Amino acid sequence: MPEPNEGRKPRSREIADELRTAIEAGQYTPGVKLPSTRQLAVRYDAVRNTIDAALGILAQEGLVTKEHGRGVFVREKRPLIRLGSDRYSPKYRESGLSPFFIECAKQGKSGRFQVLSIERVKPESDLADRLKVSTKSKSVLRRENVFYADDDPVYRVTTWIPWSIAQGTGLLEEEVPHQYGIHGVFEDQGHVMTRILDEVTARMPTPTEVSYLRLPGGVPVIEVLHTSVDQEGEPYEVTKFVMRSDMNGLVYDVPVE
Template structure:
């Protein structure tokens, strides 16, 4: 490490940078336990609280995980659950599985979902504009779910559907009684998906998202705001995916128009 007299950065930052370089170079492998705080304090001629601060910097960056009573470990890189541009393709229907379940199976995991809420609501102005509905009435059905791969929550999904489409259908039930799920119901109501619009952003999670997705410090989320458009160009569904960035990826293969 650079001599402290030549480096004006705080010692905790110097230690964090040194350990980060070692992790990125493979000196500390994925899942490996880092030396103890006592060992690091001796190595860097630093106080224990300075070492602790350095490790907190790495944890906030998502590089390490502290386990109470066991130590600090290099974060294990999880196989990614990929949300792809072909996820709504009819070709997946032959399997009898949703795209999410197919991707989980590819990773040797079992996918499932938990319904948090199904409610008829009054949309805000932006959502009403997106779905071509009234903002002055309860004109939208909202469905909220958390999706799991094995025991790990991987994303939270909120779907908004015009009430004129959802009323009297299986969309009001936790388990949608259609072999092709909600999109099968949409097609029966005359809305065949012909185009999608996805707006993608990355950000730090809200406290509620940290709780639902069991996020460690330093892990951002990917937010995908998806709109389905039917054969007439009409929007009939808006869905927000809030995804753990350490377990999810995006894969798009689209024609250039």
């Protein structure tokens, strides 16, 4: 004979299911604080450890956030910073702003970036293959930045450029001294963007990414590995975007060939 509770969900899972249903039904709206652990323990006739486990499930699912000393809140849905297929279009040049800053302005936010490092390095073999450079010498310049919308870190960006292109240019400076940014420098060096290759994946963040992006529990990242190809069909820049999935979206509007 099977045990009476065989196959039954753990009590924490049952409570998490009920709270999730209440959130999805609008009983608890975004930004609203959930009842305290003590109140939930009374409501569900459960010990506090069970309630904590239930709330932990919802946090891992990205539905709630725990704020130390304040309680547990339903996660608010934030406007997305949209990374579009036309983000490198010359049409943005007249504004004097990058597509990221334009998108921030649309939402009434102030965009900024923090330079983490600018360094000449030896590339890993996969990166060297993409850029057609050597792995035996410091053949690439690596630039690392974090982009912010107001005070929220939105994505971390790492760009690798062949040293043969970067040396002696403004790419070695924190503020690239060109009215069109790094892509203006590339064009001055004879590399006009003609084609792009974007490889998109989703994954859970590393501890370092959690720290830099201030990621709440349960929020994955979107990784975009971008390669710029010039008019001669040669790759001249690779950039990795690690993006908060709760604050970023991707928009692709391209012809089908």
